[in-house]
Amino acid sequence: MKEKVVEAIGLKKSFGDLHVLKGVDLDLHRGETVVILGKSGAGKSVFIKIMVGLLNQDAGVMRVLGEDVAGLKTKALNALRLKIGFSFQNSALYDSMTVRENLEFPLVRNVKNLTRKEKQIKIEEMLESVGLPHTIDQMPSELSGGQKKRIGVARTLILNPEIMLYDEPTAGLDPITCMEINNLINEVQERFHTSSIVITHDLTCAKVTGDRMAVLLDGQFRSKGTFSEVFAHAEDQQVKSFYDYNFIES
Numbered sequence: 001m002k003e004k005v006v007e008a009i010g011l012k013k014s015f016g017d018l019h020v021l022k023g024v025d026l027d028l029h030r031g032e033t034v035v036i037l038g039k040s041g042a043g044k045s046v047f048i049k050i051m052v053g054l055l056n057q058d059a060g061v062m063r064v065l066g067e068d069v070a071g072l073k074t075k076a077l078n079a080l081r082l083k084i085g086f087s088f089q090n091s092a093l094y095d096s097m098t099v100r101e102n103l104e105f106p107l108v109r110n111v112k113n114l115t116r117k118e119k120q121i122k123i124e125e126m127l128e129s130v131g132l133p134h135t136i137d138q139m140p141s142e143l144s145g146g147q148k149k150r151i152g153v154a155r156t157l158i159l160n161p162e163i164m165l166y167d168e169p170t171a172g173l174d175p176i177t178c179m180e181i182n183n184l185i186n187e188v189q190e191r192f193h194t195s196s197i198v199i200t201h202d203l204t205c206a207k208v209t210g211d212r213m214a215v216l217l218d219g220q221f222r223s224k225g226t227f228s229e230v231f232a233h234a235e236d237q238q239v240k241s242f243y244d245y246n247f248i249e250s
């Protein structure tokens with residue numbers, strides 16, 4: 001059995017009377033991609049926030065790379081966060097910086113003693129790996145939505161994260177660009193041996209990138225398994241309606 005890089009056990013989180021997570025379990029094994037599906041407000045972000053120590057759970061355990069996140073002091077938590085790359089929905093590039101400067105920024109902040117040349121090589125290597133070496137001196141405003149996403153991924157990868165979190169990676173993109181981003185997620189996995197969690201409403205993205213799915217409904221991971229295990233014979237109406245909506249069946 002492969003090492004668990006994320007292990008959530010009996011995780012509960014409420015905000016007042018709103019019981020968002022009602023005791024959820026989820027494992028992410030080294031090298032795999034788990035897709036978290038669930039309607040808006042289901043608690044996907046809450047789960048991720050607990051994972052990176054931005055929220056504390058009310059009960060249960062969240063272990064990431066062997067560390068009990070809730071028990072970590074600030075320094076250890078910051079060190080753990082550096083091993084987790086977060087690819088945001090809006091790619092979160094700095095508009096006033098060139099692509100090169102955007103990629104340099106995390107290096108300057110987090111990696112000591114890199115020479116100018118070493119930084120340059122890393123930046124070029126990352127741009128190469130997302131297929132956009134020619135954009136190095138461009139501004140984000142000159143890039144397409146898909147290109148911005150790729151640069152966002154490159155900027156995240158530059159710190160060699162062990163775990164990648166992709167939040168709605170294909171939201172707002174046309175179908176062809178969606179497919180390019182899905183392929184990129186898979187390429188990153190192969191090339192950098194990362195383990196990934198993808199949050200999406202897009203079942204094509206889920207099917208193409210995910211080794212396993214976890215469907216969060218009513219505070220529980222209601223259905224877990226491969227894409228076909230979850231959707232081929234879904235009896236749960238809510239799980240089924242996810243599939244029907246995405247693939248226009250009824």
Ligand SMILES: Nc1ncnc2c1ncn2[C@@H]1O[C@H](COP(=O)(O)OP(=O)(O)OP(=O)(O)O)[C@@H](O)[C@H]1O
Nearest residue numbers: 015016018020038039040041042043044045046047
């Ligand atoms: N800090 C907070 N204080 C109070 N309520 C919160 C807080 N964070 C999240 N919630 C509530 O918890 C619920 C789950 O929110 P969450 O952001 O995890 O949903 P989500 O599944 O990520 O949705 P979406 O797909 O729209 O991003 C929502 O009802 C939200 O209002």
